[in-house]
Amino acid sequence: MKGKRLTAYGERLLRETPVLETLRELDPQGVDEALRIAESCSEFARLYAEPRALELDALMERDPEYFDRDLVRAAAKYRLFSMVVPTVLGGLAGKYMLTAAALGIEEICSACAGIGNMIAATGLGACPLLTPGGMPHWDTVLHEIVEGERRGEPVLMAYAITEPSAGTDVEEPHFLAKARIGMEARRVRGGYLLNGRKCFISGGKEAKYLTVCAATDRDRPLETWTVFLVSRDMEGFSVPRVERKMGQRVCHAAELLFENVFVPEENVIGYEGDGMPMGILSIMAASRGPVGAVGTGIARGVLKNFLSWARRKRGGKKPIDEQRIQMEIADMAASIQECRGLILDHSLAGDKIFGSLLVNPMMKALFALPRELRLSKPYRSFLHSRWGKAASARLLRLLVSEEDMTRLLALASLAKFASTDMAMGIASRALQLMGPDDSEERRRVEKCYRDVKVTQIYEGTNQLNRLTYFMIEHEGTLRVELPRPR
Numbered sequence: 001m002k003g004k005r006l007t008a009y010g011e012r013l014l015r016e017t018p019v020l021e022t023l024r025e026l027d028p029q030g031v032d033e034a035l036r037i038a039e040s041c042s043e044f045a046r047l048y049a050e051p052r053a054l055e056l057d058a059l060m061e062r063d064p065e066y067f068d069r070d071l072v073r074a075a076a077k078y079r080l081f082s083m084v085v086p087t088v089l090g091g092l093a094g095k096y097m098l099t100a101a102a103l104g105i106e107e108i109c110s111a112c113a114g115i116g117n118m119i120a121a122t123g124l125g126a127c128p129l130l131t132p133g134g135m136p137h138w139d140t141v142l143h144e145i146v147e148g149e150r151r152g153e154p155v156l157m158a159y160a161i162t163e164p165s166a167g168t169d170v171e172e173p174h175f176l177a178k179a180r181i182g183m184e185a186r187r188v189r190g191g192y193l194l195n196g197r198k199c200f201i202s203g204g205k206e207a208k209y210l211t212v213c214a215a216t217d218r219d220r221p222l223e224t225w226t227v228f229l230v231s232r233d234m235e236g237f238s239v240p241r242v243e244r245k246m247g248q249r250v251c252h253a254a255e256l257l258f259e260n261v262f263v264p265e266e267n268v269i270g271y272e273g274d275g276m277p278m279g280i281l282s283i284m285a286a287s288r289g290p291v292g293a294v295g296t297g298i299a300r301g302v303l304k305n306f307l308s309w310a311r312r313k314r315g316g317k318k319p320i321d322e323q324r325i326q327m328e329i330a331d332m333a334a335s336i337q338e339c340r341g342l343i344l345d346h347s348l349a350g351d352k353i354f355g356s357l358l359v360n361p362m363m364k365a366l367f368a369l370p371r372e373l374r375l376s377k378p379y380r381s382f383l384h385s386r387w388g389k390a391a392s393a394r395l396l397r398l399l400v401s402e403e404d405m406t407r408l409l410a411l412a413s414l415a416k417f418a419s420t421d422m423a424m425g426i427a428s429r430a431l432q433l434m435g436p437d438d439s440e441e442r443r444r445v446e447k448c449y450r451d452v453k454v455t456q457i458y459e460g461t462n463q464l465n466r467l468t469y470f471m472i473e474h475e476g477t478l479r480v481e482l483p484r485p486r
C-alpha cells in the first residue's frame with residue numbers, strides 16, 4: 001500500500017531521516033501517523049514556543065513559580081498531552097509511539113527546551129501507568145488526560161523518584177540496594193502511609209496525578225521499591241517550594257512533601273516491590289531516548305540561530321563566508337545527524353516492544369468492551385485483585401522478553417548520553433564563536449547553553465548512563481527482570 005501524499009514538512013523530515021523513508025515503504029499508515037504527530041509539534045513550536053521562549057525565560061528568572069496556563073491550553077489544542085495515551089482510549093500513542101514522541105520532542109525543544117520538558121513531564125508521569133500493572137488506571141487517569149484536552153483544561157502528571165539523599169542511587173539496582181532512602185511507604189489497613197520528601201520533580205507543582213516510587217522498608221530499598229499513584233488532593237500532600245533554575249525555566253522543578261499521605265492499595269502499580277524493574281528500568285528504557293531528542297532539539301536550535309547570525313554582516317563581512325565557520329557548521333550538522341540516528345535506533349526498537357503492548361489484538365478486544373462495563377465494580381475489582389495482577393504480569397511476559405527490554409535500556413542510555421553531551425558541546429562552541437554580541441540569535445544560543453546542562457543530569461546523569469550501557473553490553477551485570485505472576 002502506498003502512503004498518502006506527504007506535506008512539505010513530511011517530505012523534508014523523510015529526506016533528513018532515510019530510515020523512516022524506508023520504513024514508510026513497508027508501513028505507510030503507521031509512519032504517516034508518526035509524521036502527523038511530529039508536524040503538530042512543529043507547528044506548536046513555530047506558533048507558540050519560539051515566539052515566547054525568550055520572554056518566558058526572562059519572566060521565570062524573576063518569578064520561578066510563574067505558570068503559563070494559556071501555553072498549556074495551546075499545547076492541549078495540539079493534543080500534545082495525549083501523545084502517551086494509547087489509541088484504544090482515544091489518545092495518540094500507537095504503533096510508533098516512541099518514534100513520534102522523539103520526533104515531536106525534538107521539534108518543540110528546537111524552539112524551547114523548557115516548554116518541551118513541561119509537556120514531556122506529563123508523558124513521563126503517565127509512563128508507569130502504561131505497563132500492564134497500570135491498566136486499572138487507564139479508564140480513569142489516562143481517560144481524564146484525553147477528556148481534559150478536549151475541554152481545554154489539561155490534566156498534568158509528574159514522575160517522582162529522586163529524594164534529597166538519593167538521586168543516582170535510585171536509578172540503578174546495585175546502587176539502590178545500598179542507598180540511604182529518606183521516604184517511606186508504611187503498610188496500613190487498606191493501603192499505605194507515605195512520609196518523606198521528593199525533590200527536583202519536573203512539573204510536580206501543577207500535576208494533578210503523580211507516579212511516585214518509595215520503599216516500603218527503608219532497610220531493603222531494592223526489594224521493596226514500589227510505584228504508587230498519588231493524587232495532589234490527597235490529604236498530607238504539599239509542594240513547599242520550586243527551584244530557581246538556570247535553564248529550562250518554564251518547567252518547574254518542585255519539592256514534594258508527603259506527611260502521612262494515605263494511598264489506597266488500588267493505587268499500587270503492579271506488585272509491591274516491583275518498583276525497580278517496572279517503575280525505573282522499564283520507564284528509563286522508554287524515556288531516555290526522548291531525552292536524547294531534547295538534546296538534538298536544543299542542538300538544532302543552536303545551529304538554526306548560529307546560521308542566521310553567521311549570514312548577517314559584521315564589520316563589513318559575513319561570518320558564513322569564512323571557511324572555518326563553514327566547517328564548524330558542517331561539524332554541527334554531522335553531530336546532530338549522528339545522534340538522531342542513535343535516537344531512531346532506540347525509538348524503533350522501543351516501538352517493537354511498546355507497540356506490541358499498546359496496540360495488540362488482545363488490548364483492542366479488551367477496550368472494545370463498553371466503557372460502562374470497564375468501569376463496573378466487578379471488572380475493576382478483578383483488575384485490582386491478585387488474579388488481575390497475575391494476569392497482567394503474565395500478559396507482560398507473554399508480549400515482552402527480558403532480553404529485549406534490557407537491550408532497549410542500553411540503546412536508550414547510549415542515545416541519551418551521546419545526544420545530550422553532543423548538544424552541550426555544540427551550544428558551548430557556538431556561543432564561543434559568536435562572542436560578545438547582543439543579537440537575538442546569540443541570546444537564544446545562550447539560553448540553549450543554559451537549557452542543555454540539565455539534560456546531562458536528569459533521567460540518570462550521563463555518568464550513570466555510561467555505566468548502565470557498560471554494565472549491560474560489556475559486563476553483563478545489569479538486566480531488566482520483569483515481574484513474575486504471584
Ligand SMILES: Cc1cc2nc3c(=O)[nH]c(=O)nc-3n(C[C@H](O)[C@H](O)[C@H](O)COP(=O)(O)OP(=O)(O)OC[C@H]3O[C@@H](n4cnc5c(N)ncnc54)[C@H](O)[C@@H]3O)c2cc1C
Binds near residue numbers: 159
Ligand atoms: C531540573 C531537574 C529536573 C528533574 N526532574 C526530575 C523528575 O521529574 N523526577 C525525578 O524523580 N527526578 C528529577 N530530577 C532529578 C535527577 O534525576 C537527579 O538530579 C539525578 O538523578 C542526579 O541525582 P543527584 O542530583 O542526587 O546527584 P548525585 O546522585 O548526588 O550525583 C552527583 C554526581 O556524582 C555522580 N555519581 C553519583 N553516583 C555515581 C556512581 N556510582 N558512579 C559514578 N558517578 C556517580 C553523578 O553522575 C553526578 O555527577 C531532576 C533534576 C533536575 C536538576
